[in-house]
Amino acid sequence: MKILGIESSCDETAASVVEDGRKVLSNVIASQVEEHKIYGGVVPEIASRRHAEAICGVVDKALSDAGCTLDDIDALAVTYAPGLIGALLVGVNYAKGLSYSTGLPLVPVHHLRGHIAANYISDEKIEPPFIALVVSGGHSHIVNVKSYTDFEIIGRTRDDAAGEAMDKAARTVGLPYPGGVNLDKISVNGDENKYKFPVPKISDSKYDFSFSGLKTFAVNLVHNASQKGEEIKAEDLGASFIKAVTDILVAHTVEAAEEFGAKKIVLAGGVSANSRLRRVMTEKCRCKGIDLYMPELKYCGDNGAMIASQGYYEFIAKKDSEEFHNLSLNAIATKSIDKV
Ligand code: KG4
Ligand code: ZN
Secondary structure: OEEEEEEOOOOEEEEEEEEOOOEEEEEEEEEOHHHHHOOOOOOHHHHHHHHHHHHHHHHHHHHHHOOOOHHHOOEEEEEEEOOOHHHHHHHHHHHHHHHHHHOOOEEEEEHHHHHHHHHHHHOOOOOOOEEEEEEOOOOEEEEEEEEOOEEEEEEEEOOOOHHHHHHHHHHHOOOOOOHHHHHHHHHOOOOOOOOOOOOOOOOOOOOOEOOHHHHHHHHHHHHHHHHOOOOOOHHHHHHHHHHHHHHHHHHHHHHHHHHOOOOEEEEEOHHHHOHHHHHHHHHHHHHHOOEEEOOOHHHOOOOHHHHHHHHHHHHHHOOOOHHHHOOOOOOOOOOOOOOO
């Protein structure tokens, strides 16, 4: 079964054809990063306009790269939540138009479920159940993935998402957007023990996160140093910050896996590309005898293949459902991963 996946929730217009949820036949991404860089972050209005300009070409290329036409496609999958509403609407309306004109089923896909599915296209063996650490620009969750379509959130951030914290720390040391990836690059040469960040404490939950205090700590370090005329090396601050964030992510996820008796941990979302997170999680899982799965780097960020993959599993779970022929589908800016 071939699914065409469409993604437009933030600043990447993406489309892909995936066979049987696992085999990527094409993966086309038009990134707007260069344009948003001038403003230091994503400007929603610009994002929507660029998606509208790019989407026809991106979908056409995804079909032609896969050697397909729409006649070969069995269903359409589209990110409908969560994300920037104007950006989501472009993908959703385009997919609705395709569904109306072709009669193909239209499968709504939750963006974070898609990030988890990036693992299904990276490793043919991985199957639920497992514990997933989902860390993106807008969300940080520990999720008990009971099946391909059954999700339970067991931990979440109380304030900033991990990616958002990375981006803010990067800005503090003068790095351009996209901050997280640039912070990762410079930090590999830094001393991660140079600055000791506080460990955030949340009294009523073992698994929740809080990253805003770490960001404030970084800002204060930079201000205090500049007032004293001292120099702060961006690579040392970056490395220490990344250590603080990733140590918390790893500790909470492994503890959750042990408590829930999970034999597998899965990383997902843009921050799963972070080199220290991947390295430390690998070491920790090896010690604990837990199997670790991580998306290939090219599938960590937003892409259409992960949406097509998750779309496949949503579709086969209730193939005959009328809801896949419902053209009243709307985009939703905020929606929890565990809600249908
Ligand atoms: O999943 P994603 O591509 O988009 C959202 O759904 O939000 O995640 C983007 C986030 C950004 O905050 C970005 O800075 C972060 O992922 N990110 C990284 C790395 N690559 C992307 N953070 C740390 N290290 C990286 N290598
Ligand atoms: Zn994302």
